[in-house]
Amino acid sequence: MRTTVNRLTLFLLVLTIMLTLAGCGKKAETAGNPVTADDGQEILITGLQDSDYKITVGDLKKLPAVTKKARANRANGETVKVKATGPLLEDVLQQKGKSVKDYSTIRFTARDGYSIAVPPDVLKNREIILAYQIDGKPLDAENEPVRVVIPGERAMYWMRMLDRIDLETGAEQIPVTKVVFLETAVKTLPQEDYQHFDSTDKAIKTKDLVDSYAETDKVKNIFIKASDGLHKNETKSNFLGAYIKITGKEVPKFLAPHLPQGMHVRDILYINYGKTSFLSYSQGQKVLSLQTLDGQSGIALSDVIKQTGLNRAAKYKFSSLDGSSWELAVNDLGSGLIYENGQGNLAFCCPEIVADKSVDNLVAIECRE
Numbered sequence: 001m002r003t004t005v006n007r008l009t010l011f012l013l014v015l016t017i018m019l020t021l022a023g024c025g026k027k028a029e030t031a032g033n034p035v036t037a038d039d040g041q042e043i044l045i046t047g048l049q050d051s052d053y054k055i056t057v058g059d060l061k062k063l064p065a066v067t068k069k070a071r072a073n074r075a076n077g078e079t080v081k082v083k084a085t086g087p088l089l090e091d092v093l094q095q096k097g098k099s100v101k102d103y104s105t106i107r108f109t110a111r112d113g114y115s116i117a118v119p120p121d122v123l124k125n126r127e128i129i130l131a132y133q134i135d136g137k138p139l140d141a142e143n144e145p146v147r148v149v150i151p152g153e154r155a156m157y158w159m160r161m162l163d164r165i166d167l168e169t170g171a172e173q174i175p176v177t178k179v180v181f182l183e184t185a186v187k188t189l190p191q192e193d194y195q196h197f198d199s200t201d202k203a204i205k206t207k208d209l210v211d212s213y214a215e216t217d218k219v220k221n222i223f224i225k226a227s228d229g230l231h232k233n234e235t236k237s238n239f240l241g242a243y244i245k246i247t248g249k250e251v252p253k254f255l256a257p258h259l260p261q262g263m264h265v266r267d268i269l270y271i272n273y274g275k276t277s278f279l280s281y282s283q284g285q286k287v288l289s290l291q292t293l294d295g296q297s298g299i300a301l302s303d304v305i306k307q308t309g310l311n312r313a314a315k316y317k318f319s320s321l322d323g324s325s326w327e328l329a330v331n332d333l334g335s336g337l338i339y340e341n342g343q344g345n346l347a348f349c350c351p352e353i354v355a356d357k358s359v360d361n362l363v364a365i366e367c368r369e
Contacts, residue, residue, distance in 0.1 A: 298339025
């Protein structure tokens with residue numbers, strides 16, 4: 001009897017150990033992709049098909065995942081380093097028969113309102129990871145449900161708290177027919193005090209700038225380029241509700257109290273709003289080759305045309321702030337130069353313009369038929 005009891009006890013002990021080991025083995029199989037509380041959180045995708053499409057974090061975890069180390073620089077100079085785990089956006093779209101490369105722009109929007117559009121060159125050349133793990137751990141409250149990581153690109157594209165993905169086509173830049181020089185244009189616009197950290201600077205409303213110098217119809221996306229090479233695609237509503245800071249550090253600077261700092265753009269080279277390009281001469285001096293003509297040093301007109309994408313035309317109209325203007329045939333432009341004169345005003349000169357036809361306080365150049 002005692003022998004039978006001992007055997008039964010031993011059997012139960014062995015069975016308990018086996019079940020425990022089996023449970024541990026099952027946990028080990030799923031530990032790399034554990035179920036978490038945010039698996040049910042949804043991300044809205046628009047532009048993929050006729051109706052909007054929602055995907056959950058749990059759905060993303062069912063797709064093949066990549067794990068990659070990535071680093072990026074923030075605007076303040078800090079370096080961000082992560083090991084991101086999650087599926088590629090490309091694989092998400094492939095499920096619907098689409099590719100990242102099918103779209104001209106993809107805009108990510110976070111739950112706190114931060115928004116960033118990824119331009120075509122990035123879409124064509126980079127992988128976009130929808131990360132549900134960073135450094136081997138589930139995302140914390142400041143990042144969940146998903147963080148966008150694009151290895152090799154600036155941190156401004158690494159969206160936290162992803163809420164929405166808008167797939168856009170036809171967002172290519174419209175051919176530019178007019179270049180407006182910011183330094184001259186702001187002289188005619190109301191300037192407001194703008195508190196920027198511990199400094200009170202002057203700023204203009206973007207809407208005032210657009211209403212005075214650009215056509216506002218049929219504009220969906222605004223393209224901003226900084227002198228350090230940064231490209232940004234901004235929505236019309238965000239842009240028209242913002243300011244351009246024109247004094248102090250990092251000017252011209254696109255910003256607004258209601259926009260996260262990551263959406264601000266410092267040292268603006270130009271802003272393309274529909275057919276109008278707003279160019280900063282001061283930033284142009286930093287990135288464009290300086291030329292000398294008749295003792296004056298400035299930016300070659302040919303470089304302005306190339307940088308802003310100003311259309312080729314039979315004639316160009318050069319307008320001054322006082323309302324006067326001159327038209328020149330394209331063949332007469334020669335080695336035209338834009339420079340800052342002794343009074344601090346922008347001016348234009350070229351060998352084909354005689355002294356009494358010089359353009360002072362240059363505010364715009366327009367294509368003419």
